[in-house]
Amino acid sequence: MDVRYINSFVGATCNVFETMVGMPVAVDKPTVKSEATPSADVSGVIGFSGDATGSVVLAFSFDTAAKIASAFAGAQITPQHPDFADAIGELANMVAGGAKSKFDGFNINISLPNVIVGRDHNVCPSRSAPRIVIPCRTEAGFFYVEVGMVVEKKVQRAAAVAAGVTP
Amino acid sequence: MKIMLVDDSRTIRNIQKNVLKQLNHTDVVEAADGVEALARFQEQVPDLMFVDWNMPNMDGLTLVRKIREVNRTVPIIMCTTEAEKSRVLEAIKAGVNNYIVKPFTVDSLGEKIQQTMAKVNAAAGAAAH
Numbered sequence: 001m002d003v004r005y006i007n008s009f010v011g012a013t014c015n016v017f018e019t020m021v022g023m024p025v026a027v028d029k030p031t032v033k034s035e036a037t038p039s040a041d042v043s044g045v046i047g048f049s050g051d052a053t054g055s056v057v058l059a060f061s062f063d064t065a066a067k068i069a070s071a072f073a074g075a076q077i078t079p080q081h082p083d084f085a086d087a088i089g090e091l092a093n094m095v096a097g098g099a100k101s102k103f104d105g106f107n108i109n110i111s112l113p114n115v116i117v118g119r120d121h122n123v124c125p126s127r128s129a130p131r132i133v134i135p136c137r138t139e140a141g142f143f144y145v146e147v148g149m150v151v152e153k154k155v156q157r158a159a160a161v162a163a164g165v166t167p
Numbered sequence: 168m169k170i171m172l173v174d175d176s177r178t179i180r181n182i183q184k185n186v187l188k189q190l191n192h193t194d195v196v197e198a199a200d201g202v203e204a205l206a207r208f209q210e211q212v213p214d215l216m217f218v219d220w221n222m223p224n225m226d227g228l229t230l231v232r233k234i235r236e237v238n239r240t241v242p243i244i245m246c247t248t249e250a251e252k253s254r255v256l257e258a259i260k261a262g263v264n265n266y267i268v269k270p271f272t273v274d275s276l277g278e279k280i281q282q283t284m285a286k287v288n289a290a291a292g293a294a295a296h
Contacts, residue, residue, distance in 0.1 A: 096248070
């Protein structure tokens with residue numbers, strides 16, 4: 001996956017968390033997802049379709065997710081709270097929307113959020129694009145942004161031509 | 168001023184309500200999608216609407232188009248994660264008065280309300296003369 005695409009997700013994550021959660025995010029070096037990637041308790045998932053297909057997942061432990069959801073909503077939100085999944089889903093939605101806005105000239109649609117809640121799970125998308133894991137640190141704890149995305153070849157070529165690069 | 172918040176995320180509607188409260192706007196009605204918003208709109212026309220784009224049942228763009236078929240004047244601000252220029256143009260073409268991209272701050276939301284109402288009031292004043 002093109003590193004510029006990953007930078008879009010890093011930028012969007014930092015912007016969303018700083019603006020809406022009030023928590024600066026420190027980002028560690030992205031890695032390719034492997035068996036060593038920690039499992040999650042809470043995952044906010046947004047799918048992409050159109051000129052790029054794939055998904056972005058925001059993956060948290062229960063404790064970190066509850067702290068972040070509470071800071072975002074401005075009220076105490078536990079994993080049992082009816083708005084817990086809604087808050088995590090909306091964070092994923094804003095990260096996905098912010099990232100896709102950086103894909104100039106691409107027509108990409110994002111899905112409505114899905115949120116998976118369950119101890120030690122792993123999100124396994126059906127398509128086999130390599131998935132990049134972006135480790136994020138906040139005062140509420142660690143979380144991961146996991147991105148798997150395939151840009152349609154004809155769109156890649158058109159973007160390269162527009163940028164003056166021989167495809 | 169009655170403000171209608173249309174967003175499928177209750178968390179976002181609560182955040183918007185808190186921001187509006189800080190700006191001294193407390194008369195708020197809520198809808199979780201375009202279908203609910205249209206029903207509420209038919210009961211009472213608000214003075215201002217905030218409309219999300221991506222929602223189940225009826226998306227925000229369809230809602231704006233349907234409202235503009237029957238009401239050309241109610242001020243509508245699209246409040247969405249859709250930030251591309253093409254999307255903004257599509258929304259303006261559908262009839263929104265202003266556009267704010269999530270994530271937003273108290274200041275940016277307040278500024279958009281002020282901008283929108285100033286333009287709407289100026290247009291209404293010009294039409295009256």
